[in-house]
Amino acid sequence: MTDVVEVPQQEAPAGESVAEFRARARAWLAAHVPRKTPGEPFLQWDDEGVARSRAIQRALWDGGIAGVPLPREYGGLGLTAAHQEAFREEAAEYRMPEEFGNAFNVVVPTLLAHGSETLKRRHIWPILRGDAIWRQFLSEPSGGSDLAGLLTRADRTEGGFVLNGAKIWTTGGNYGDWAICLARTDPDVPKHAGLTMFVVDMRTPGIEIAPVRLLDGSADFCQEHIDDVFVPAENVVGEVDDGWRVATTLMVNERSAIGRGWSLGGQRGQQEDTGIGLEPTLLDLAREVGRDTDPGVRALIGERWVLDAVMAATTRRVGAALRAGDLPGPAAAILKAMAGSVGPRRGEIDLAVAGARAAAWQPGAENWGVHRLSSHGIGGGTTEMQRNAIAERLLGLPREPGDDRVLPFRELRHNTRPA
Amino acid sequence: MAFGLSDDQELFRTTCRRALTERAPVERVRELIGDPVGVDRATWAAGADLGWYAMFVPEELGGGSVSGEALVDAAIVAEEFGRMVHPGPALTTNVVAAGLARAASAELAERVLPGIAAGELIATWAFAGPDDALPTTPPVTATRDGAGYRLDGVASYVPDAAVADLLLVSTGTDAGPAQFLLPRDTPGLEVEPLETLDLARRLATVRFTGVQAGPGTVVGTPGDAAADVEHQLRVALVLQCAETTGATARGLEMTVQYAKDRVAFGRPIGSYQALKHRMADHRMWLEGSAAITAHAARSVQERRPDAAIAPRVAKAHVGRRSTATLHDCIQLHGGIGMTWEYDLHLYFRRVISNEVLLGSPELHQRALVDIAEGAAA
Secondary structure (H helix, E strand, O other), X not given: OHHHOOOOOOOOOOOOOHHHHHHHHHHHHHHHOOEOOOOOOOOOOOXXXXXXXXXXXXXXXXXXXXXXXXXXXXOOOOOOHHHHHHHHHHHOOEOOOHHHHHHHHHHHHHHHHHOOHHHHHHHHHHHHOOOOOEEEEOOEOOEOOOHHHOOOEEEEEOOEEEEEEEXXXXXXXXXXXXXXXXXXXXXXXXXXXXEEEEEEEOOOOOEEEEEEOOOOOOOOEEEEEEEEEEEEHHHEEOOOOOHHHHHHHHHHHHHXXXXXXXXXXXXXXXXXXXXXXXXXXXXXXXXXXXXXXXXXXXXXXXXXXXXXXXXXXXXXXXXXXXXXXOOOHHHHHHHHHHHHHHHHHHHHHHHHXXXXXXXXXXXXXXXXXXXXXXXXXXXXXXXXXXXXXXXXXXXXXXXXXXXXXXXXXXXXXXXXXXX | OOOOXXXXXXXXXXXXXXXXXXXOOHHHHHHXXXXXOOOOHHHHHHHHHHOOOOOOXXXXXXXXXXXXXXXXXXXXXXXXXXXXXXXXXXXXXXXXXXXXXXXXXXXXXXXXXXXXXXXXXXXXXXXXXXXXXXXXXXXEEEEEEOOEEEEEEEXXXXXXXXXXOEEEEEEEEOOEEEEXXXXXXXXXXXXXXXXXXXOOOOEEEEEEEEEEEOHHHEEOOOOOOHHHHHHHHHHHHHHHHHHHHHXXXXXXXXXXXXXXXXXXXXXXXXXXXXXXXXXXXXXXXXXXXXXXXXXXXXXXXXXXXXXXXXXXXXXXXXXXXXXXXXXXXXXXXXXXXXXXXXXXXXXXXXXXXXXXXXXXXXXXXXXXXXXXXXXXX
């Protein structure tokens, strides 16, 4: 089967040194990729943002600078980590196709680790060429934290599997081309042992994608209903019923990418120490509402700067430690847990300074109340799950005992979504 | 290379830890609790061989640091001191050394810095007032008197004043701040020991009554020493944060180990989420303390644009979070945590003491607003 998939190659000189590659990447980026503009969002899940990112990724492919360290047999350049680092440095000033972040940071390493030759030859190069945006079908409406307790079923049928269930919290789900999807293939074994990872064409009939509107009005997330969706057997990643191992690889890669700063290019400001600035917005607000001389309010404004500075310093320190291997992967949970603690406190402080202006304001003025409203540690893994990771994986404290890891899945109380 | 430290700095840390654990385990620290001097002389001498008092002293005066980053190296020592709740004047001696290396005349520097580097001279800094741990104007005044000055007033919370050979005194003059380096036995200078929450730390009030400070005792330019005092404060804040971070790290380690070993209701208490989530939060804020302290050390060391801001940010974070962590470490221990013979309260005492000395977290938060307004004005 493997020989039927033809993998197109980028045009790039053979045997390039890091310096030669860097010079070529620099010239190509300058001529074909837009620079970053201040204040632009990191991700832009709309027609314009996605079209631009597809075009940029295509430009990287056309310039022979896409998938720098990825094997040539799958469409990459097959160059070294030093070449990749040179690319990241050169790309730091340019808009990168961050909507492909999931594909590069999570899907490609997972496919390389566990995917069949066919899957690798079929799916990696379209990412590099800007054709395929990938999403993850992991969380479900009935359970996010307890991923291994998921309910989506994959039943064997002629030539493959039929999937039924629901997935949720896919960012930009309506712009995805392919998804990596975890589903249950065997309910008669303990929950971790009966899962399988699939590659799913998001345009397969039976997949219905709907945006989920959040409490602050934003709608970047989607929910997917999966109704009798056929997936061919060759789309199984790894072995049937060995999906938890694949999912673990996926999550490890996700964490280390977060440690790297997630961006496909270098990110100035996150990896470099730019110093602590005292951002004036909140002090300006205090002046506006006549509270800037109140000692209590001044202490709160100072506290907010402290929170921001500590978050930034910790992000740099943990990121560097993860890259250097000085901290194990689960240490990335420190950053998410801290964001989950800092966010609500920042919201409280904004509320205390803004007072009634957080409840109602002149049309067009700043909405300060929303900082309190939406400052939660839920998305991407709740703060409680981060605390478990820190406690169990970093501090080595024992797990809570439970039957759910030993009993067959069928005999467990299943995850539910209360009506 | 770990956490931005060089291999040399990592080795230095290991050496410091070994010296302290071998010579001054917590049992030894306990022996010194009632001792009026409160210094372990053997460890002090070993510290001189390891360069603990030499990093701020120029090489030509017998000093030098492991890495060339004097404050980062000194912070490593401070963190290790915190881990062992080690007593003694090493940190305050280094603050004085940093101040002298910056502002002392060549003659004065040559006279005292070699002795400081060699561990032969103990120095401390008299800067706070009895009711003002972080004074805006120094509590001691200096008035012109012939060729020198006359010093009057009361400095307080002076670390290890009773054992110090030299006192660096920050004073106010009509023209502005001035600093003097005085031998402790200078006539008119009286050291009155205070009772201390931190049982392994000596703090004293120092009374100056008509103290004659000759021209040779002047450090920097009289009336123009504000920036010198500020620099010493930054160094002191960084070292204090490093020490607190070390003490907090050790206290949390003890607690996590206890939670693994202690079994109740049929399983280790550390398996209960109600407890382990709290320890996870403490671990998280501890990482923040280490990160912001390291940032502040480098900012001050390299005189970066945020060198005034970073130590105050660090103090505000480290001071508050560490006390909360140590309090909860005791709570997580249960009964044993309340006892005198369990070491945890020694750590708790150190971090509480460090929270309020050199200005409370809230005070430093307000100082940030002052800085922002000053910059905008």
